[in-house]
Amino acid sequence: MDAVKDFEGRVAFITGGASGAGLGQARVFGRAGVRVAIADVRADALAGAVDDLAREGVEAFPVVLDITDRAAYARAADEVEAHFGDPITLLFNTAGVNGFGSIETMTYDDFDWILGVNLGGVVNGLRTIVPRMIAAGRGGHVTSVASVGGFEGSRMTGPYSAAKAAVISLMESFALALPAHGIGVTVLCPASIRSNISEAHLTRAAADASGVLTDDAFVESLREVYAHGMDPEHLALHLKRAIERDELYAIPYPEVRDDLERTFGRILDAVPDTDELDLEGAEQRLRALARFRESARARADATGAVT
Ligand SMILES: NC(=O)c1ccc[n+]([C@@H]2O[C@H](COP(=O)([O-])OP(=O)(O)OC[C@H]3O[C@@H](n4cnc5c(N)ncnc54)[C@H](O)[C@@H]3O)[C@@H](O)[C@H]2O)c1
Numbered sequence: 001m002d003a004v005k006d007f008e009g010r011v012a013f014i015t016g017g018a019s020g021a022g023l024g025q026a027r028v029f030g031r032a033g034v035r036v037a038i039a040d041v042r043a044d045a046l047a048g049a050v051d052d053l054a055r056e057g058v059e060a061f062p063v064v065l066d067i068t069d070r071a072a073y074a075r076a077a078d079e080v081e082a083h084f085g086d087p088i089t090l091l092f093n094t095a096g097v098n099g100f101g102s103i104e105t106m107t108y109d110d111f112d113w114i115l116g117v118n119l120g121g122v123v124n125g126l127r128t129i130v131p132r133m134i135a136a137g138r139g140g141h142v143t144s145v146a147s148v149g150g151f152e153g154s155r156m157t158g159p160y161s162a163a164k165a166a167v168i169s170l171m172e173s174f175a176l177a178l179p180a181h182g183i184g185v186t187v188l189c190p191a192s193i194r195s196n197i198s199e200a201h202l203t204r205a206a207a208d209a210s211g212v213l214t215d216d217a218f219v220e221s222l223r224e225v226y227a228h229g230m231d232p233e234h235l236a237l238h239l240k241r242a243i244e245r246d247e248l249y250a251i252p253y254p255e256v257r258d259d260l261e262r263t264f265g266r267i268l269d270a271v272p273d274t275d276e277l278d279l280e281g282a283e284q285r286l287r288a289l290a291r292f293r294e295s296a297r298a299r300a301d302a303t304g305a306v307t
Helices: 020-031 043-055 070-084 108-136 158-181 197-203 216-227 232-244 254-269 281-303
Strands: 011-015 035-040 061-064 088-093 140-145 183-188
Touching (some): 011 020, 020 043, 020 088, 043 061, 061 070, 070 108, 088 108, 108 158, 140 158, 140 232, 158 183, 197 216
16 A cells, blocks of 8 residues: 555545644645645634634635534535535544543533543544545545544543543554555554643533533633644644655654653553463464464455455
């Protein structure tokens, strides 16, 4: 599979394109000649983003969309393809929300909102647009924005970390399937971005009960953290390079290496070299798995399916 290196004229669908990381992507890929559609749940922010981009010579097509709404997602994709007269071949699942609060106080509403947008919204993006990309047969690239938070648990952002872990896993799975269709896959895992995510709760429908902290002092302390995050354009340039190199993981934050080493080290430490209670067990399981793979491959060869 050839990685996407020439972006000129391709059509991109960027969720969360009105702000932060998504707006940075619209700038960077728009300047590279991509025809960008920016989708966001906030109509006012979209209008502002379109104006900002236009001043910089990037003509973006705005779509008001709540990514948790599947029917609206399909209509949005139709609208974008009709507007540009070409299929979407670059998908950026970038929209996301975060909510801070102690894991033991998070409510069903909190889980539904945070998992709904960060995981459900990405599933909807993949299910709506990937089949169109495959049918169009023009290759392309799919990016989802997860987080380094997806590699470990967090007392204060439990549902968010769980959603991001699932997105990482999903992209690992798509990366096994999409290259056969000429489509690359990247999961971008940022640590901190200069963005408006400290105000994510403002996009949320009223909740009956919530453990998410939204008092002014707390939101201000979050704002201060994100004010020092990576410039969204800078982050989008890292992403562009990862797409050009067809890299599955983009984690352009040197400061997280030690934490990741500790996390993965802890996981590997749980795997013994041998199982002294069942010395033959591992061999038997591996042989069973190899037989299963062999028969699956034979079935795929017979039916022409991709395994
Ligand atoms: N800010 C960080 O430090 C950080 C760190 C790691 C990962 N991320 C991830 O980066 C991505 C972009 O976030 P950001 O930091 O640029 O925040 P942001 O708030 O500036 O931008 C996110 C955009 O998504 C939109 N959005 C929210 N819910 C939506 C919905 N249901 N449908 C459509 N649009 C919706 C918002 O209106 C907003 O414009 C998110 O997936 C986030 O989880 C952010």
